[in-house]
Each structure stands twice: as structure tokens, then as C-alpha cells.
Amino acid sequence: MTPQRAKEVGIIVTVLVESLLTFGLASLFVFQGRFGSATSVAVVLVVLAMLWIALVAVALAVVQHPGSSTTLTAGIALMLVVAGVFQLPAIAAAILLGLFLTLARHTMYREINNRVLYRTSEVFGKGLRWILFGTGIAALGLAWPLFEEQLAGRDISLSPETVGVIVQRIAPALPAHLTAFIDINLLTSVVTNTINQTLQSVIASYRSVFLLIVLLLAISAWRAAMPIITWAVLPIIAGLVYLARKANFLYLSRSQATIERLHL
Secondary structure (H helix, E strand, C coil): CCHHHHHHHHHHHHHHHHHHHHHHHHHHHHHHCCCCCHHHHHHHHHHHHHHHHHHHHHHHHHCCCHHHHHHHHHHHHHHHHHHCCCCHHHHHHHHHHHHHHHHHHHHHHHHHHHCCCCCHHHHHHHHHHHHHHHHHHHHHHHHHHHHHHHCCCCCCCCCHHHHHHHHHHHHHHCCHHHHCCCCHHHHHHHHHHHHHHHHHHHHHHCHHHHHHHHHHHHHHHHHHHHHHHHHHHHHHHHHHHHHHHHCCCCCCCCCCCCCCCCCC
């Protein structure tokens, strides 16, 4: 085994272990709730996720052997399926994650080989967005059963206080002969019950459509936050590359080319 091949194997193993740790912790945090302090676990999970994204970006950019990149992508997808207990949402998310990681690999590999000077933001910026999008899909795949349970319609309702504000604004616009005989509190109660019953009926009848709307809203929110997260992860990538170069694990090669031009 050549030294370069040994390094690629080490990178793949490191990323897969980090993937299993991150996805496994996310699965436990979402489904089992065995932690005494949810805030501290959420912070740890966010830190692990950002480190995982940075490691995956560096790994996809530096592995050279086609089999190494395929093994890395397939292994990460498999770790997601395992963490999701082989449920259908996790499997679907793993397939999409593998696709986005493949796109990120091609994007960063192209940037590395087509640029004259190495710049972390220029090399990793575009590909990192594919990784982040895949990360959001992976999170949805792990949390989707929980979404289905909580968004089934049982707990979704409007409070009387919220409806009361609306009723108080609409009531003055009603005819005077009606407002004289209307009790605002009674009207608020009736409207609240009517709206909530209608809402529960609509959600129960069109549950799949409702879940699809929630999915699209979650994806849109994550897509809007991706530029900010990208700039937060880039310093981590720069730090990993710096440490790897100091340890003689990665090298930044420099070459000089003779440029010839023909003039009159």
C-alpha cells in the first residue's frame, strides 16, 4: 500500500467514525430523549455537525482514487441509514445525501485543479453548499418520524387569545344592530372552536399535503441560512488544512510554467 493510499484509508475511516458519531447522537437526541440537558446536547451536536461538514469537505477534495471517493460517499450514506434505524425516511435522505456529496466532490475537485492559487473560500465555497444542503436533508430524514407524530394534527390549534385579537378588530366593522347583541367573549369562544375543528379536519384529511408543506418550508429555511453557515464552516476547514499541512499529512505543491508568446 502506497503512502498516499494509506492516507486515503485513514481519511475515510476518520470521516465514517465521525459520521456515525454525529448521526447517532442526532438520532438519540431526536427520538429517545435520554439527556438531562437538551441545550447542552444541542450545542454538542451543532459543534459535531460543523466539524463533520468540514471533515467531509476536506476528504472529498483531497482523495484522488475514484474508489476512495465512492467508498467515502457510500459509507456516509450507510452511516445515515444505520443511525436512522433503516427507516424509509432515513434511506431516502441517505440516497439524496450521496447525490449531493457526489456533486460536491466534482465541484471542489474541479476548483482545486483549475485555480492558479489555493484559496480556501474559492476552493471549498461552492462545493460546501452542496454538502450543507445534503446535511439539511439528512437531518430531515432522521427527524421525519418525529415530525409525522407531532404534526398529525392533535396539538395544532389556535389559542383563544390569538382569535380574540382578530375578533376585536373585526367586531367594530359589523352592523350596529348586531354588535349590540353580541358578547365578544362568547363570539371569541365560538370562532376559536370552529377554526380549530376545521383545522383539525383539514389536516387529518390532507395530512400528506400538510407534511409536504412543512418539508418545503424547512428546506427553504435551511437554504436561506446556508450562506451564513458556509462562512462559519470555512474557518474550520482552513484550520483543518493548516493542521494537516503542519503534520505533513497534506502538501501544497507549487510549480512554475514557462509562458511563450509570439509577437510582431
